[in-house]
Each structure stands twice: as structure tokens, then as C-alpha cells.
Amino acid sequence: MTEEDPAANARFAERRRFARVKVDLLGRFMLEDQSEYPCRVEDMSPGGVAVLTPVTPRQGERVVLYVDHVGRLEGTVQRLFDGGFASLVVATDRKREKLAAQLTWLANRHELDLPEDRRHARLQPKKQAVEIVLEDGRRYQVRIMDLSLSGAAVKSGVRPAIGERVTLGTMQGRIVRHLEEGFAIEFSKVQSLDTIEREFI
Known part of the structure; x- marks a missing residue:
């Protein structure tokens, strides 16, 4: 039987605490090398965001997102998928409430x-x-x-x-x-x- 990864389970539990909302918002994001690219956000929660873009960042790379109606968000690339990436949102409790x-x-x-x-x-x-x-x-x-x-x-x-x-x-x-x-x-x-x-x- 495969051993469970407590850290992975904790991250999964953290993500599931937040309800995801389907959205269709335009924005842009900045990578660690200061390069910026346009993007579209298709769903998000106070804990994470799915970003559609032809640009492929590194998994684990820090990103700064600027999303219409939402504003500035900081995060780390958690997962890559065809046509975009999923990022965790790094924020204080007050920012998550907002x-x-x-x-x-x-x-x-x-x-x-x-x-x-x-x-x-x-x-x-x-x-x-x-x-x-x-x-x-x-x-x-x-x-x-x-x-x-x-x-x-x-x-x-x-x-x-x-x-x-x-x-x-x-x-x-x-x-x-x-x-x-x-x-x-x-x-x-x-x-x-x-x-x-x-x-x-």
C-alpha cells in the first residue's frame, strides 16, 4: 500500500476548504523574471485560481496576478495543464475574506x-x-x-x-x-x- 503524504493531504484539505467559483475574467500575470503576459481566469476561490494562457511557467514558480474585478493576487504555480496553470493564492486571512x-x-x-x-x-x-x-x-x-x-x-x-x-x-x-x-x-x-x-x- 502506498504511504500517504501528510503534507500533500494538508494542501488538498486546504484547497477543499474554499468553494470554487466559475468566472470569466481578463487579467495579466508577472513571472519571477518580471516578464508579463495576458491571461484569462476561468475559475477561482480564496485559496486558488485557474489561469488560461499559452505561456508555461515553472511548477512552483512565484507569480503575481492582476485580475479584473479582483485586483492583485500573489501565488505559486501548483499545477500545469494544457492551456494554462493552477496557482495557489498566498494571502492573509483578511485578504482571503475580502x-x-x-x-x-x-x-x-x-x-x-x-x-x-x-x-x-x-x-x-x-x-x-x-x-x-x-x-x-x-x-x-x-x-x-x-x-x-x-x-x-x-x-x-x-x-x-x-x-x-x-x-x-x-x-x-x-x-x-x-x-x-x-x-x-x-x-x-x-x-x-x-x-x-x-x-x-
């Missing part, structure tokens, strides 16, 4: 009938100081650090329990993760861009 929110938007944009406009991928709130209301009615002022159609990351001196329901402005959601300076909220439903703009932008 990427997950962007992918949620990409997965739902057709349902929401939103135009494919790059400015919608990253929402910059002008109104950063907002009130949050906890389940028991307590109210706190928090500051929005990151915002998408599906959720927000806020800076706060309080840390409600993960899973607790909250209201951010007028939007209901739940706490899904604690961050270094606050917590991340997943909205109860993916918001329309009009709603986000009225509330925060």
Missing part, C-alpha cells in the same frame, strides 16, 4: 442584473463611522474597514460572539469571523448596489 466577498459578488452579479463595472468589485464607503445594534439591543459605533455587497469588515472595540445576529446601519447580518481590530459581518442577503450606495456611499 476575496471571498468579491467572489460572492461575482457569483451573484447576473442574478442582481448589475453591470460588469470594475468599480462595483471594491466598494469604498464615504460614510465609515456607523452604528451597529446587537441582538440584545446594545448599540456601538464602529468604523467600516471593508465593504462588499455580501458583507463588511468593521473596526470595533467590542467583539460579539461568532454567529450573533447584528444590524449594521439598516442591514441585518451575522458575525462570521473575528479580526485583529474588529469582526466580519455577512449580510442576511446579498445587497443591491443601490442599497449599499444609499446606506454607505
Whole structure:
């Protein structure tokens, strides 16, 4: 019987933690020698990305990707296939959270009938100081650090329990993760861009 490779199993488990989203995005990538090439991304997750390109990098080579609607990603080439390569995404937990929110938007944009406009991928709130209301009615002022159609990351001196329901402005959601300076909220439903703009932008 072939012995299992614990490191390989760990990498596989890490990849399977993230749901893959089918996309069709244009971009470019840079190899270690600073050469750049155009590419197309066909599916991705917060942990990895499949890149279509006629250029063949080395397996294990570090790459920097610039993808429409997503932005800059760093990674390492994990696998080569006919017509492209698969790369692991090297990122902090906060960056992965942001990427997950962007992918949620990409997965739902057709349902929401939103135009494919790059400015919608990253929402910059002008109104950063907002009130949050906890389940028991307590109210706190928090500051929005990151915002998408599906959720927000806020800076706060309080840390409600993960899973607790909250209201951010007028939007209901739940706490899904604690961050270094606050917590991340997943909205109860993916918001329309009009709603986000009225509330925060």
C-alpha cells in the first residue's frame, strides 16, 4: 500500500476548504523574471485560481496576478495543464475574506442584473463611522474597514460572539469571523448596489 503524504493531504484539505467559483475574467500575470503576459481566469476561490494562457511557467514558480474585478493576487504555480496553470493564492486571512466577498459578488452579479463595472468589485464607503445594534439591543459605533455587497469588515472595540445576529446601519447580518481590530459581518442577503450606495456611499 502506498504511504500517504501528510503534507500533500494538508494542501488538498486546504484547497477543499474554499468553494470554487466559475468566472470569466481578463487579467495579466508577472513571472519571477518580471516578464508579463495576458491571461484569462476561468475559475477561482480564496485559496486558488485557474489561469488560461499559452505561456508555461515553472511548477512552483512565484507569480503575481492582476485580475479584473479582483485586483492583485500573489501565488505559486501548483499545477500545469494544457492551456494554462493552477496557482495557489498566498494571502492573509483578511485578504482571503475580502476575496471571498468579491467572489460572492461575482457569483451573484447576473442574478442582481448589475453591470460588469470594475468599480462595483471594491466598494469604498464615504460614510465609515456607523452604528451597529446587537441582538440584545446594545448599540456601538464602529468604523467600516471593508465593504462588499455580501458583507463588511468593521473596526470595533467590542467583539460579539461568532454567529450573533447584528444590524449594521439598516442591514441585518451575522458575525462570521473575528479580526485583529474588529469582526466580519455577512449580510442576511446579498445587497443591491443601490442599497449599499444609499446606506454607505
